[in-house]
Amino acid sequence: MPAEVEAVINALRFDAQFATEPFDILPALNLVLKVVSVGYLLWLAFKIATAAPVEERDADSSPMTFLQAATFQWVNPKAWAMCLSAITLYAPDRSLLSVAIVAGAFALVSFPAISVWAWLGTVVRQWLSNATRLRVFNITMSALLVASLYPVLGLGT
Numbered sequence: 001m002p003a004e005v006e007a008v009i010n011a012l013r014f015d016a017q018f019a020t021e022p023f024d025i026l027p028a029l030n031l032v033l034k035v036v037s038v039g040y041l042l043w044l045a046f047k048i049a050t051a052a053p054v055e056e057r058d059a060d061s062s063p064m065t066f067l068q069a070a071t072f073q074w075v076n077p078k079a080w081a082m083c084l085s086a087i088t089l090y091a092p093d094r095s096l097l098s099v100a101i102v103a104g105a106f107a108l109v110s111f112p113a114i115s116v117w118a119w120l121g122t123v124v125r126q127w128l129s130n131a132t133r134l135r136v137f138n139i140t141m142s143a144l145l146v147a148s149l150y151p152v153l154g155l156g157t
Helices: 003-025 028-049 066-075 077-090 096-127 131-147
Strands: none
Touching: 003 028, 028 131, 077 096
């Protein structure tokens, strides 16, 4: 096994042990975490199911500028997790060339993906402008969120 792969596996083992240790010391924490998580997701499902249609945007409001959106990425935890994982796995030597290749690959893949995502958002927004469709959509999403709790609650075992 290459040294880089072994280092990543060891780091993941350490992280997993560090993250699970409190649950080994206090097994009741697992139940507390489960109750709090399920409670939050049920509250969120209720809020989604009962959400009123969003009013039209104020005339003086505007979306983020490109610079504001780029600056926002510095506090985006998903972006940090993705970048750290990608650099750790695909550019372990952290040389300028390997980091540039990873960044270029991400740019090449993300631009079309984000464009399609934005286009689909526009299409779905138009489709959901009908109050009945929006209501059915919200109730469906709420029901799916509640259904996703099935494995957490251990009802199948």
